[in-house]
Amino acid sequence: MKDFDQQLFWATIPELNAKLKAREVSAVELARAFGDRIERLGPRYNALALPMTEIAIRRAKDVDAEFKRERLRGPLHGVPFAAKDLLSVAGQITTWGAKPYAAQVFDYTATVLTKLEKLGSLLMAKLAMVELAGGGGYNTAAASLFGPGLNPWDRTRWSGGSSSGSAAAVAAGLVPFALGSETSGSILTPAAFCGVTGLRPTYGLVSRHGAMALSWTMDKIGPLARTAEDCALVLQAIAGKDPLDLSSSGKSFYYIPQYARKFSDLKVGFAPIDFSDRADAPLRPALAQALETVKSLGVQVVEAKLPDFPYGAMTGAIIGAEGASIFEPLITSGQVDQLADPDQIAGLKARLEMPAKDYLKAMRIRSMMQHEFRKLFADVDILLAPARYSVAPLVSQPLDYKPPDAPKEPDDPGMSSLIPAGNLGGLPALSLPCGFAGGLPVAIQLVGNPFSENMLLAIGKAFQDRTDFHRQHPKVD
Amino acid sequence: MKLSRRGVLALAGAGMAAVKAQSPPASPADRLATARENNCKGADKLAQFAIPMSTEPSFVFRP
Numbered sequence: 001m002k003d004f005d006q007q008l009f010w011a012t013i014p015e016l017n018a019k020l021k022a023r024e025v026s027a028v029e030l031a032r033a034f035g036d037r038i039e040r041l042g043p044r045y046n047a048l049a050l051p052m053t054e055i056a057i058r059r060a061k062d063v064d065a066e067f068k069r070e071r072l073r074g075p076l077h078g079v080p081f082a083a084k085d086l087l088s089v090a091g092q093i094t095t096w097g098a099k100p101y102a103a104q105v106f107d108y109t110a111t112v113l114t115k116l117e118k119l120g121s122l123l124m125a126k127l128a129m130v131e132l133a134g135g136g137g138y139n140t141a142a143a144s145l146f147g148p149g150l151n152p153w154d155r156t157r158w159s160g161g162s163s164s165g166s167a168a169a170v171a172a173g174l175v176p177f178a179l180g181s182e183t184s185g186s187i188l189t190p191a192a193f194c195g196v197t198g199l200r201p202t203y204g205l206v207s208r209h210g211a212m213a214l215s216w217t218m219d220k221i222g223p224l225a226r227t228a229e230d231c232a233l234v235l236q237a238i239a240g241k242d243p244l245d246l247s248s249s250g251k252s253f254y255y256i257p258q259y260a261r262k263f264s265d266l267k268v269g270f271a272p273i274d275f276s277d278r279a280d281a282p283l284r285p286a287l288a289q290a291l292e293t294v295k296s297l298g299v300q301v302v303e304a305k306l307p308d309f310p311y312g313a314m315t316g317a318i319i320g321a322e323g324a325s326i327f328e329p330l331i332t333s334g335q336v337d338q339l340a341d342p343d344q345i346a347g348l349k350a351r352l353e354m355p356a357k358d359y360l361k362a363m364r365i366r367s368m369m370q371h372e373f374r375k376l377f378a379d380v381d382i383l384l385a386p387a388r389y390s391v392a393p394l395v396s397q398p399l400d401y402k403p404p405d406a407p408k409e410p411d412d413p414g415m416s417s418l419i420p421a422g423n424l425g426g427l428p429a430l431s432l433p434c435g436f437a438g439g440l441p442v443a444i445q446l447v448g449n450p451f452s453e454n455m456l457l458a459i460g461k462a463f464q465d466r467t468d469f470h471r472q473h474p475k476v477d
Numbered sequence: 478m479k480l481s482r483r484g485v486l487a488l489a490g491a492g493m494a495a496v497k498a499q500s501p502p503a504s505p506a507d508r509l510a511t512a513r514e515n516n517c518k519g520a521d522k523l524a525q526f527a528i529p530m531s532t533e534p535s536f537v538f539r540p
Contacts, residue, residue, distance in 0.1 A: 137512070137515075217535075217536065309526075310522040310523060310525075310526060312519075312522075313518075313519040313520075313522035313523050314523070316515070316516075316519045317519055317520070317523060320516070320519075337505075342502075342503075342505065342508050343508060343512070345505070345508070346505065346508035346509045346511065346512040347512045347515075349509055349512065350509060350512035350513045350515070350516050351512075351516065353513070353516070354516055355520075358516075358519070358520045358523060360534055361520075361523045361524070361526075361528065362523055363534035363535050363536070364528050364532045364533065364534050364535070365523065365526050365528060365532075366534070366535040367532050367533060367534065367535035368528070368532060370535055
């Protein structure tokens with residue numbers, strides 16, 4: 001390990017692939033180095049759920065044999081990664097981040113993991129998460145079997161949720177990329193707080209077979225990685241039809257940035273108040289600079305407004321009703337009381353009592369919302385907003401804590417509901433690091449029409465060609 | 478020491494936060510009551526929204 005180039009821990013997928021193809025490093029060396037690192041440093045951030053180093057090294061030996069025979073399987077061949085512990089691996093413990101499931105073992109592997117294995121990627125570990133992906137509503141960073149997710153930029157801060165370990169592991173250079181999941185913000189939030197790039201795919205583009213269900217109509221699986229291009233390469237590998245997932249759209253994804261629409265033809269909509277009064281003051285310089293960088297790409301930047309809907313109440317009713325139905329056995333058996341977060345326990349119990357009419361009302365309003373979004377996307381191609389309006393909160397405070405001297409929220413909501421709105425609409429989104437405030441990462445999000453990932457990723461790549469925030473990393477060792 | 482109105486409010490707010498921090502944690506029954514109340518608040522917000530009778534629930538998310 002002594003001679004291992006430490007810079008490889010921060011390399012992108014194409015950089016690692018080039019090193020492997022040139023035989024400058026072997027897959028076994030990568031597996032050993034990343035395995036050692038994730039086992040040594042993962043617990044520091046409460047990011048590690050289950051190390052799988054030995055299995056990865058065994059697979060890496062086969063990968064090296066394939067490289068020797070020049071049987072190349074694409075850009076992810078031999079590249080280590082890790083997965084949120086809501087994805088099952090046959091014969092291995094899958095906890096869903098929750099004590100009642102601490103000994104749960106499935107006899108099948110999630111489709112996304114099978115796809116990555118077929119392409120020669122090396123699963124190094126399962127990563128910590130907020131218990132049950134936060135389905136009952138939680139208010140503490142400690143809402144996890146693994147303890148509070150700690151941010152590699154500042155361990156007194158939260159890494160975000162619910163894909164806490166996935167974001168922290170990428171940010172700390174423990175893996176080049178990780179899989180996370182999002183029902184309403186669980187990829188974008190930790191990606192933003194930890195300063196990594198996160199992609200929430202269109203609903204139905206990526207199979208959820210083998211993943212914990214929280215909301216059948218809102219769950220998505222996606223990557224957290226160093227760059228937009230890395231996210232694209234992972235999405236290309238995991239997207240596609242899956243007869244085992246009823247939500248599967250049957251569509252594939254091919255990363256073709258060369259065929260992206262001309263930027264000068266693209267209209268990017270934003271709400272000025274997001275970048276002034278809505279975002280916390282320390283974030284505004286980085287957000288303003290990001291807006292200027294987006295403008296410099298040659299796109300048309302225009303003012304836009306989200307349609308007026310009760311997004312919070314809709315997501316609450318839909319995730320609440322579907323989640324309570326999914327976890328009914330847990331709730332009625334009383335095992336729910338073993339969860340770490342008391343608000344989550346109460347939330348799940350209360351949601352089991354939710355009347356069907358409330359759920360259906362939310363789903364009917366959702367139809368109207370989707371219609372309005374189709375009209376919105378006739379006027380703009382992409383929506384741009386801060387990924388989060390504040391930096392990562394302290395783990396010692398409730399997540400909804402507001403300092404007594406916090407300024408009153410402006411009446412204009414701007415696009416502050418873009419995360420729930422985008423998830424209700426099944427829309428793809430990309431979180432891009434865009435600077436720092438007080439040493440903590442700041443990020444923007446881009447949201448597009450369903451299946452517009454190539455357009456978002458092309459903008460994301462161009463943004464990252466002009467900035468270096470995605471290349472910066474915390475001091476870890 | 479003379480305090481501005483804003484200063485007094487800030488101190489009062491800080492005091493309330495300190496009181497909240499020292500107060501005993503909410504009981505499970507209290508938390509359940511709060512969660513039920515939140516459900517009702519959400520339902521009220523949804524109820525304010527006029528939905529045409531012809532609007533069906535959304536289960537398809539393809540363009």
